[in-house]
Amino acid sequence: MRDLEHVSEIDRVLKGYETGRDGLVSESWRRCVQTYGMDPARPEPAHIVTEQQLREHQEQSERLIATARSGLRTLFKQVAGHNYVLLLADAKGVCVDFFGDPRFEDDLRQAGLYLGSDWSEDLAGTCGVGSCIVTGEAVTIHQSDHFGLSHTPLSCTAAPIYDTCGKLAAVLDISLLRSPSPKSSQNLAMNLVKASTRRVEMANLMATTRKEWVLRFSTSPEFLEVDPEAAIALDDSGRITGMTHGALACLAPTGSTDLIGSRIDMYLDLDVDDLPSLMRGRPAEDRVLRRRDGGGLYGHAIAPQAARMARSPVSGTLPTPLRGICGQDATLSQVVSKVARLAPTQVPILLSGETGTGKEYLARAIHVLGPADRSFHTLCCSALKPEKVAALSDAAAGTLFLRGIEDLDMAGQAALLALLEHRSDLRVVATTRQDPAGSTSIRALRPELYFRLAGSLIRIPPLRHRQDFDWLVDRLLRRSPRDLRLSPSARAELSGRHWPGNIRELATLLDVATALAETDVIDLTDLPQASLSRRVETDPKQDLEALLDACGWNMSQVARRLGVNRSTVLRRMRSLGLEPHPKPRA
Numbered sequence: 395m396r397d398l399e400h401v402s403e404i405d406r407v408l409k410g411y412e413t414g415r416d417g418l419v420s421e422s423w424r425r426c427v428q429t430y431g432m433d434p435a436r437p438e439p440a441h442i443v444t445e446q447q448l449r450e451h452q453e454q455s456e457r458l459i460a461t462a463r464s465g466l467r468t469l470f471k472q473v474a475g476h477n478y479v480l481l482l483a484d485a486k487g488v489c490v491d492f493f494g495d496p497r498f499e500d501d502l503r504q505a506g507l508y509l510g511s512d513w514s515e516d517l518a519g520t521c522g523v524g525s526c527i528v529t530g531e532a533v534t535i536h537q538s539d540h541f542g543l544s545h546t547p548l549s550c551t552a553a554p555i556y557d558t559c560g561k562l563a564a565v566l567d568i569s570l571l572r573s574p575s576p577k578s579s580q581n582l583a584m585n586l587v588k589a590s591t592r593r594v595e596m597a598n599l600m601a602t603t604r605k606e607w608v609l610r611f612s613t614s615p616e617f618l619e620v621d622p623e624a625a626i627a628l629d630d631s632g633r634i635t636g637m638t639h640g641a642l643a644c645l646a647p648t649g650s651t652d653l654i655g656s657r658i659d660m661y662l663d664l665d666v667d668d669l670p671s672l673m674r675g676r677p678a679e680d681r682v683l684r685r686r687d688g689g690g691l692y693g694h695a696i697a698p699q700a701a702r703m704a705r706s707p708v709s710g711t712l713p714t715p716l717r718g719i720c721g722q723d724a725t726l727s728q729v730v731s732k733v734a735r736l737a738p739t740q741v742p743i744l745l746s747g748e749t750g751t752g753k754e755y756l757a758r759a760i761h762v763l764g765p766a767d768r769s770f771h772t773l774c775c776s777a778l779k780p781e782k783v784a785a786l787s788d789a790a791a792g793t794l795f796l797r798g799i800e801d802l803d804m805a806g807q808a809a810l811l812a813l814l815e816h817r818s819d820l821r822v823v824a825t826t827r828q829d830p831a832g833s834t835s836i837r838a839l840r841p842e843l844y845f846r847l848a849g850s851l852i853r854i855p856p857l858r859h860r861q862d863f864d865w866l867v868d869r870l871l872r873r874s875p876r877d878l879r880l881s882p883s884a885r886a887e888l889s890g891r892h893w894p895g896n897i898r899e900l901a902t903l904l905d906v907a908t909a910l911a912e913t914d915v916i917d918l919t920d921l922p923q924a925s926l927s928r929r930v931e932t933d934p935k936q937d938l939e940a941l942l943d944a945c946g947w948n949m950s951q952v953a954r955r956l957g958v959n960r961s962t963v964l965r966r967m968r969s970l971g972l973e974p975h976p977k978p979r980a
């Protein structure tokens with residue numbers, strides 16, 4: 395009787411009557427009859443491929459099966475007690491992996507819930523795997539939703555697994571031989587299967603894109619590191635080379651654009667050089683990504699394995715995390731290429747430079763280039779409590795970042811020494827705002843500690859001495875979702891300022907100017923006064939000489955930077971005993 399009802403319902407649906415079935419089920423029934431020529435009244439046995447064919451299907455999906463297995467085993471453990479079976483089908487619908495209770499093997503085999511069964515829609519009719527392949531969506535095909543009478547006791551929930559190029563690669567199906575009547579009883583199964591496919595895609599992306607950056611997304615900071623919603627892989631130029639299916643919804647929720655091959659800055663206000671700042675080590679709440687359409691989400695970047703293992707970069711081919719440190723500045727370029735060679739080692743590094751010159755920023759890049767999956771521990775040396783240091787004795791291996799070692803008191807020094815004595819797995823990157831050669835506070839450090847901290851000394855020049863000011867301004871402007879540029883006069887005004895707060899001061903000023911600018915061009919009037927210009931104590935001769943160096947001894951350029959005329963520059967030079975060079979220095 396029930397069989398007759400089922401057949402007559404399919405007949406009515408085909409004639410255009412509304413019977414309350416889900417749209418995707420009615421569509422599939424139509425395909426079964428009109429496209430595949432199936433007859434609902436004729437029971438179809440399960441279609442099982444030969445052993446040889448099964449081997450071929452398994453070989454083609456070998457890598458995906460290997461990646462998926464541990465996730466599927468975990469899922470099976472969660473649902474086994476409720477009599478579910480798990481099938482992994484390939485993109486053609488053939489079951490290539492299977493988890494089920496061996497006690498029901500005969501029943502499962504008969505129902506086609508077994509290795510080698512072919513669940514493609516054109517053979518098996520409306521079913522979880524087949525309909526999922528046709529629609530590309532997660533589906534529940536519950537009992538009489540099935541087209542064929544032999545499948546109507548089953549309840550099948552299936553979700554697609556996409557490869558890293560966005561092509562359907564497999565289907566994960568969770569099925570019950572017998573289930574409670576309401577379809578809603580399968581809502582939990584639907585959530586479980588969707589979460590599992592997301593994780594399989596994530597694991598597959600991580601396994602296949604080892605040489606690229608991976609950027610994971612979450613709409614909540616709490617889940618960013620434990621269960622991200624989606625991820626993409628990026629090459630060095632910021633082009634998307636791989637993705638999980640959810641990335642489309644995260645990056646382009648309103649359009650179904652193909653992400654592969656496009657640049658990340660089409661979707662996010664993000665440059666590939668910014669990726670190191672999205673790595674583990676900063677609180678997830680601070681790793682906000684701004685979408686071009688105005689929305690926001692949280693990002694977690696994972697460095698390419700090749701970059702993490704980089705040994706000695708050929709000049710001009712800096713590892714990605716260091717490319718955002720400097721533009722065309724001769725002094726800083728040398729510093730950065732030295733850092734690139736030191737970074738993959740365990741050598742302690744002491745970074746010196748005025749406040750805001752980017753010492754911590756560089757320290758984080760060094761950390762990224764070290765061994766993978768290590769922690770970044772920060773200690774501020776000013777008023778450092780010995781207990782804070784002692785708390786690190788059980789901390790995970792990684793980088794120990796010491797901010798401002800000139801502020802270390804005796805108790806802090808003793809605690810640090812004790813820590814470093816037994817933690818050779820903590821690589822120290824320390825900073826100081828003073829010149830280690832001339833600083834009395836640094837000279838006062840206990841020598842056995844100093845030599846543990848100052849393996850290699852790296853000096854970061856102040857912003858006013860850098861030749862890549864324009865590059866840095868443009869880089870900082872790109873952080874804004876607006877496409878802003880500086881007018882030439884505003885640029886000249888900024889390049890002439892003293893910048894005692896260095897990059898930090900410049901970044902803050904640009905944030906203010908961006909907020910004030912009424913058009914796409916930041917003009918002189920949008921620039922806040924140089925109110926932060928509390929001049930730092932510097933040697934005027936050394937300062938002017940460094941500026942002359944930065945401008946290749948071009949007087950006019952120096953005059954523009956200082957906001958004075960050329961003759962004033964010449965006068966200052968003479969009064970400080972500096973002679974104009976006959977030709978510009980390199």
Ligand SMILES: Nc1ncnc2c1ncn2[C@@H]1O[C@H](COP(=O)(O)OP(=O)(O)OP(=O)(O)O)[C@@H](O)[C@H]1O
Binds near residue numbers: 747750755869898901
């Ligand atoms: N290359 C860079 N690109 C973009 N932003 C940068 C860069 N270098 C530094 N910054 C930004 O400038 C600010 C100051 O950098 P950072 O905190 O690393 O300076 P610092 O030298 O450690 O300062 P302090 O000695 O005061 O602690 C930060 O907001 C940082 O994100």
